[in-house]
Amino acid sequence: MDAGNRDRVRDIGRAPAPEDRVPGRSYSTLRPAQPVIPQPKRPKPGADLITRAAAVFGRTTTGVTWPYGLATPSRRNYRDRPDAYEEAVQRAQEAQEAVTAWAERYGLRSSQSGCCPRWLERTTSRRCRDEGCTHFDAPRPDAEWLDHTVAWLHAGRPAGLTSAPYDVSPESRERLSWWTRSVPELRVAQGTGWYGFGTTQILMWRSDILGDEVDSTDLRKDLAARQ
Template sequence: MTPDLHDRAAAVLGQSDCDARWPYGLEYPPLSLRRKGREAYERRMSETKARQEVMVAWAERYGLRLSPAGCCPLWLGRDGSKRCPFSAERGSRCTRYGSPHPDSGWMDHAVAWLKDSRPAVITAAPYDVDPKDEQRLAYWERADSRLRAARGAGWYGFGTTQIVLWRSDRVTEIRPAEPLVSTP
């Protein structure tokens, strides 16, 4: 990673050890991939860096920072960045991790984002967006008039669709990221 991208990523994503806190799928390829061939490893590394650049540039464009606490669309309704509460007696209202969990399908590879330290955006990259997922996204837009959803190409790659669900009072307009390179 170039020093510039490293510094920018650390500012957007936070840092753990010596590297930015990359979400799943955007971390560097394992060194074991080198055993399969140097070219394959270097190609994968190049693709990963390109996707990382897209993610960081997208977050910077909208003034967003990663939130490790974001869990589901209910999180977007909060003023602070806290996960849905869980109790042994009542379970959880979380629509991603609770039971039932009606948003778990479209929330594959989900990343939660803050704007000015407040919940603002959830991005997801499902391999499939089925009619049930479309109904859930429409439900959230009806349930909370501040929520908006968009779909398009994103940074995850691998044939996924990027879904962006956001609070329009915190981020007026937002679009899915467009990949800079094609990925497998």
């Protein structure tokens, strides 16, 4: 493939270097790449929740690699409370269905490498390694709102972070606002989310990958609407 066709296929939004250009070919028609908005995805007919969730979160030897707070509770923790156990299982299954359907809709898969908004600035999924992680490395300016965090990939690229803090302080709100001002592609939305227990669902995503509007951060209401 010659340089001109290669750059059109990659849609990098600029002409190749002069030494790579094909004589007589015009490169004036190249345009900046437009975000590819993911289309809603429907689960395959007959696909059960475990199979669908495994495609989103991955598998272990015993089942799905659910994020913290999504795993089906153990009966051993409810030995003397069978009714409470059944209720806990029902809540877990509703949350599992809601977050799996949400991820399917946007073509997302979870990532074990996602750590902080700096991860969203990368084109490949890799954890911060230069002691500059804003979640885990001092002074940890994003640690407060990055509670119960799930990192999301779209077509292998860092695309979003969801978290569920018990409280969103004024400092956290300012920090979220700072990110959207500093990185034009980032967007932030809030809802009640899947985790529950009085937490606030925070979603931060890349608009150039997922578009300007990502709905249903309130995943439990979304589940009820589809039933």
